[in-house]
Amino acid sequence: MFKQMICKNLPTAMCHSSCLAALPNGSLLCVWFGGSREGAADTEIYYSVGKPFYFENKTGRQGHSGSHTHDGQPEGMLTASCQWSDPACITNTPEACWNPVLLIQHEHVLLFFKTGNKIADWKTMVMLSRTDPVYWGHPRPLVPGDANGGRGPVRTKPIILPSGRICAGGSIERGDWLSFCDYSDNYGITWNRTALMGLNLLNLPQEDEAALKAEEQGEPAPLPPVSSQSLNGRGVIQPVLWQDKGRLHMYMRSTEGYIYSSISDDEGKHWTEPQLTELYNNNSGFDLIRTPGGRLFMACNPVKGNWGPRTPLALFMGKEDGSRWEMFLRLEKEKGEFSYPSLTYTFNGLWISYTYNRKNIAIAFLPWREIAQCRKFRISEAVKQS
Numbered sequence: 001m002f003k004q005m006i007c008k009n010l011p012t013a014m015c016h017s018s019c020l021a022a023l024p025n026g027s028l029l030c031v032w033f034g035g036s037r038e039g040a041a042d043t044e045i046y047y048s049v050g051k052p053f054y055f056e057n058k059t060g061r062q063g064h065s066g067s068h069t070h071d072g073q074p075e076g077m078l079t080a081s082c083q084w085s086d087p088a089c090i091t092n093t094p095e096a097c098w099n100p101v102l103l104i105q106h107e108h109v110l111l112f113f114k115t116g117n118k119i120a121d122w123k124t125m126v127m128l129s130r131t132d133p134v135y136w137g138h139p140r141p142l143v144p145g146d147a148n149g150g151r152g153p154v155r156t157k158p159i160i161l162p163s164g165r166i167c168a169g170g171s172i173e174r175g176d177w178l179s180f181c182d183y184s185d186n187y188g189i190t191w192n193r194t195a196l197m198g199l200n201l202l203n204l205p206q207e208d209e210a211a212l213k214a215e216e217q218g219e220p221a222p223l224p225p226v227s228s229q230s231l232n233g234r235g236v237i238q239p240v241l242w243q244d245k246g247r248l249h250m251y252m253r254s255t256e257g258y259i260y261s262s263i264s265d266d267e268g269k270h271w272t273e274p275q276l277t278e279l280y281n282n283n284s285g286f287d288l289i290r291t292p293g294g295r296l297f298m299a300c301n302p303v304k305g306n307w308g309p310r311t312p313l314a315l316f317m318g319k320e321d322g323s324r325w326e327m328f329l330r331l332e333k334e335k336g337e338f339s340y341p342s343l344t345y346t347f348n349g350l351w352i353s354y355t356y357n358r359k360n361i362a363i364a365f366l367p368w369r370e371i372a373q374c375r376k377f378r379i380s381e382a383v384k385q386s
Helices: 209-216 368-385
Strands: 002-005 014-022 028-035 044-056 078-084 097-105 108-115 123-130 166-174 176-184 234-244 247-254 258-264 275-280 287-290 296-300 313-318 325-332 338-345 349-356 360-367
Touching: 002 078, 014 349, 014 360, 028 097, 028 108, 028 349, 028 360, 044 097, 044 108, 078 360, 097 166, 166 247, 176 247, 234 287, 287 338, 296 325, 296 338, 296 349, 313 338, 313 349, 325 338, 325 349, 325 360, 325 368, 349 368, 360 368
Parallel strands: 014 097, 014 338, 176 234
Antiparallel strands: 002 360, 014 028, 028 044, 044 078, 097 108, 108 123, 166 176, 166 234, 234 247, 247 258, 258 275, 287 296, 296 313, 313 325, 338 349, 349 360
């Protein structure tokens, strides 16, 4: 596995919430927000373009440019390095910027992001660039006149269905946390929002298990450095969408210690009530993609409990219908914050960006062969233990 930091010299004291996408020319595009702190009016959207270089590891231990792979990696294993442009700020807004999201569509890149010092009053803006992103158009409201807490994608990339419909996972945070799907049938020009989805909070336990455990041990409940506006909300937000055999699936971040799911049989217009899954969620963002071979990959913090620790950061593989997930690799396992992963893929392998202690954006690359070997290792270990 190859890992690096995007920024040699970070232009801001804090950075968070990256989104990573592969461009048609083989380059990578990464965006994030940065400023003095999360929610501060000085936060803006930054971007960097990466040019990957793929090569065979000749030593079995270390690639060039100081990029380290797993010890004992077989000689000849494909690895990578990536040269990133200096971070550039592409917004200049009077209020805080949040959660940039990318969508590659034909010869253009759409960049969605939220603005507003109050999360409850977010507005969604969109910018346009060519897929060789040097010049960006001026931001415009995604839905003119909207003041309902933000439209379109809230944290993860939209998906384009075979019919051409664009579906994006959205959410609002006004007391109860509620999710929805926004969809467009005209290349993102206009959008339609579905009914809001939430949890039946009256039937859910009120105790925060992580906080209670910390209290019993005489320790303060661990909390990431999030905006204080987020701490009192409860429900589901930041949906991730994926499709299987015509059905559209939604996984949602929650305050209840687990990921929740919903299903649509009509390309995102109507959704089932959110259901509890067996996947742990620490009330932090995660990402999921389907690769061309059909496999699902998910990056997340597999930690139970509301505002649980944002470490470790792990990579899971799932069956095509999402019925079974197996963790086969920990990307990070030290103390700290390794959060808000974003996944994309190229012909050579899987790329992941994520927040690294709010001080930088980290990038990891796993070639397909290494993913297969990691998975085989996990399976063989499970067989031995059984």
